[in-house]
Amino acid sequence: MADSDSMLAASALSHGYLPDRGQGPALVDVNLDLARGEFVALCGPSGSGKSTLLLALGGMLTPTSGRVRFDGQDLYALSGSERRRIRRARLGFAFQSMHLVPYLSAQANVALGDPGAGADRRSLSRLGELGLGERASHLPEQLSAGERQRVALARALAAEPEVLLADEPTGNLDPESAGLVCKQLTAYHDSGGTLLLVTHDAELARRAPRLLQLAEGRLVAAAPSKL
Amino acid sequence: MSVLRLIFQELRHRWVGALLGAMVVGIAVALVVVALALARAGEKETRLIQRDVGLNVLILSDKTDLAGYWARGYSDHSIPADYMDRVHDQAVANRLVPLLKQRVEVEGVSVLLVGIEGERFKGGQVMKPVFGKVLESGQAVVGGTIARLLDVAVGDSLSVLGHEARVQSCLTESGTVEDGTIYVSMVDAQVWLGMPGRLNEIQALECHCGEEVEDPLGLLREELAPLLPGTIVLRRQDAADARRDQRQLAEGTLALFSPLFVLLAGALIAALGALNVRDRREELGVYGALGHSPLRVATMLLGRSVVIGCTGALTGCALGEGLAQRYGPDLFTRAVTELHTGWPLWLGALLGAPLFALIASLPATLWCLRQDPVRLLRHG
Numbered sequence A: 001m002a003d004s005d006s007m008l009a010a011s012a013l014s015h016g017y018l019p020d021r022g023q024g025p026a027l028v029d030v031n032l033d034l035a036r037g038e039f040v041a042l043c044g045p046s047g048s049g050k051s052t053l054l055l056a057l058g059g060m061l062t063p064t065s066g067r068v069r070f071d072g073q074d075l076y077a078l079s080g081s082e083r084r085r086i087r088r089a090r091l092g093f094a095f096q097s098m099h100l101v102p103y104l105s106a107q108a109n110v111a112l113g114d115p116g117a118g119a120d121r122r123s124l125s126r127l128g129e130l131g132l133g134e135r136a137s138h139l140p141e142q143l144s145a146g147e148r149q150r151v152a153l154a155r156a157l158a159a160e161p162e163v164l165l166a167d168e169p170t171g172n173l174d175p176e177s178a179g180l181v182c183k184q185l186t187a188y189h190d191s192g193g194t195l196l197l198v199t200h201d202a203e204l205a206r207r208a209p210r211l212l213q214l215a216e217g218r219l220v221a222a223a224p225s226k227l
Numbered sequence B: 001m002s003v004l005r006l007i008f009q010e011l012r013h014r015w016v017g018a019l020l021g022a023m024v025v026g027i028a029v030a031l032v033v034v035a036l037a038l039a040r041a042g043e044k045e046t047r048l049i050q051r052d053v054g055l056n057v058l059i060l061s062d063k064t065d066l067a068g069y070w071a072r073g074y075s076d077h078s079i080p081a082d083y084m085d086r087v088h089d090q091a092v093a094n095r096l097v098p099l100l101k102q103r104v105e106v107e108g109v110s111v112l113l114v115g116i117e118g119e120r121f122k123g124g125q126v127m128k129p130v131f132g133k134v135l136e137s138g139q140a141v142v143g144g145t146i147a148r149l150l151d152v153a154v155g156d157s158l159s160v161l162g163h164e165a166r167v168q169s170c171l172t173e174s175g176t177v178e179d180g181t182i183y184v185s186m187v188d189a190q191v192w193l194g195m196p197g198r199l200n201e202i203q204a205l206e207c208h209c210g211e212e213v214e215d216p217l218g219l220l221r222e223e224l225a226p227l228l229p230g231t232i233v234l235r236r237q238d239a240a241d242a243r244r245d246q247r248q249l250a251e252g253t254l255a256l257f258s259p260l261f262v263l264l265a266g267a268l269i270a271a272l273g274a275l276n277v278r279d280r281r282e283e284l285g286v287y288g289a290l291g292h293s294p295l296r297v298a299t300m301l302l303g304r305s306v307v308i309g310c311t312g313a314l315t316g317c318a319l320g321e322g323l324a325q326r327y328g329p330d331l332f333t334r335a336v337t338e339l340h341t342g343w344p345l346w347l348g349a350l351l352g353a354p355l356f357a358l359i360a361s362l363p364a365t366l367w368c369l370r371q372d373p374v375r376l377l378r379h380g
Helices: A050-057 A080-089 A106-112 A119-129 A145-157 A175-190 A202-207 B003-013 B015-053 B066-072 B081-089 B144-150 B186-192 B216-224 B237-279 B281-289 B294-331 B343-369 B373-378
Strands: A006-016 A025-035 A039-043 A065-070 A091-094 A163-167 A194-198 A210-215 A218-224 B057-061 B093-106 B109-116 B139-142 B157-160 B163-170 B181-185 B201-206 B231-235
Touching: A006 A050, A006 A194, A025 A050, A025 A194, A025 A218, A039 A050, A039 A202, A050 A163, A050 A194, A080 A091, A091 A145, A106 A119, A106 A145, A119 A145, A145 A163, A145 A175, A163 A175, A175 A194, A175 A202, B003 B015, B003 B294, B015 B237, B015 B294, B015 B343, B081 B093, B081 B201, B093 B157, B093 B186, B093 B216, B109 B144, B109 B186, B139 B144, B139 B157, B144 B163, B157 B181, B163 B186, B181 B186, B216 B231, B237 B281, B237 B294, B237 B343, B281 B294, B281 B373, B294 B343
Parallel strands: A039 A194, A039 A210, A091 A163, A163 A194, B109 B181, B139 B163
Antiparallel strands: A006 A025, A006 A065, A210 A218, B057 B201, B057 B231, B093 B109, B093 B201, B139 B181, B157 B163
């Protein structure tokens, strides 16, 4: 059971994809606990289950077994609409594949993640912080991969969530853009946000006080970052 | 961002699919509009042609010598004129026209004098009169041959059985018994022939055009005998059957093709809706992942269909009206005014087509709402 300071926790979390096709489980008995305001990096080889773990923690993928607790609430015991409300206002998710809406401008894409009034103004400001102020009116297809990645991060941060789950947020970025993203993530953490980051970027992982390692769906190491 | 703005942004982005959808709805609406306009014009044209053929039910006194009737063209025996007030209570004959006929001499010429009134309708219905003639007392309508023999024209006076009548119109010669007829008002005929309150013939249309009746004459007699005692009912079989067959053909064609067009359009719209949802799986997954409500997502998907349905309805009405106007007059020369579709049909299409498009896209929308956001995202 997570303690009262726990923001996001998984206990005995397992998930299997298509066992009838001979695919092994993506997650096996994962236990982890993120304290409120903690910054944790999650590393591991491709196919080790990092994205699956993130999706399950984000309330988007019902695990085969085990539980996920968000601020003390069993996420998958909640109704669909209650879980949706958490995703809408309290939990930000930056996808590795970005998943931007193709017919909306960068600014409109960011505003989609902000349920509050004045979303247009805030989304413009958020894009400016990520160096995309000049590209706000552009469609995703008119942006580079790196720019799209930053738009996706801006959207995840738009609602100023209590928890941010980011999947390879610097994966497609040049060093300068990666620096901007790192700065944003650090600022988010410094403002009290809880951050779980999947990354292969050693520089970014080094900024996290705690590093988790996932291999073949199992959490194999949990240690302060020494990368 | 408002849902409406999202809908229009998406339509602009995937304009080819939207255009195809609107075209499908438009073509379906146009086909239905054309079919309805042509059916209406066809019915009117048929009615006009059948009016020329004449009424197909005869009601005479049962004392009538039928052989004499067919030889002379009228019955020697009369029936009460108030029989016309009893026809409200039956449903087998319609458009009943009372007649009082007698052969008389007018200025040395043998003439069939016919007293006539406007038609009455079953059940007291109010319909557009087609048969019968409404003449004022002292007026006469003169058949073509009689007009030629008596050398009379419109406005001339005519002495009939010692009474003056002003010629209201002269009919063109048609090669029928009408050429040797003079029509006057029923009241004048009753007074001039010394038969007040009497008729000697009622003509009518039977009302079984749209249905199969095994013994129509038997049914007519069964229904009318209690209302009109002392009468015999005759049916002009060829005219009645031709009229029934024509009506059944027109209604059957419309009944077959209109639902076919609508179903075809529905299937195409449903397929396009499903393809649209398939194309948008990633985007719809994003809305779900970001916590947007299913209602908002459904409104986006169904709203798109409604917009396409409205656009298609307007286009289809205009196209259908244009086609009916362009090609309809080649088919129907006497009922051209019926080819105008009119605002009720436009309103019906504007309400019906979006509703139809919405219903057609429901299955794909419901499928989408039942999916996990992650599942949709993985298909992106």
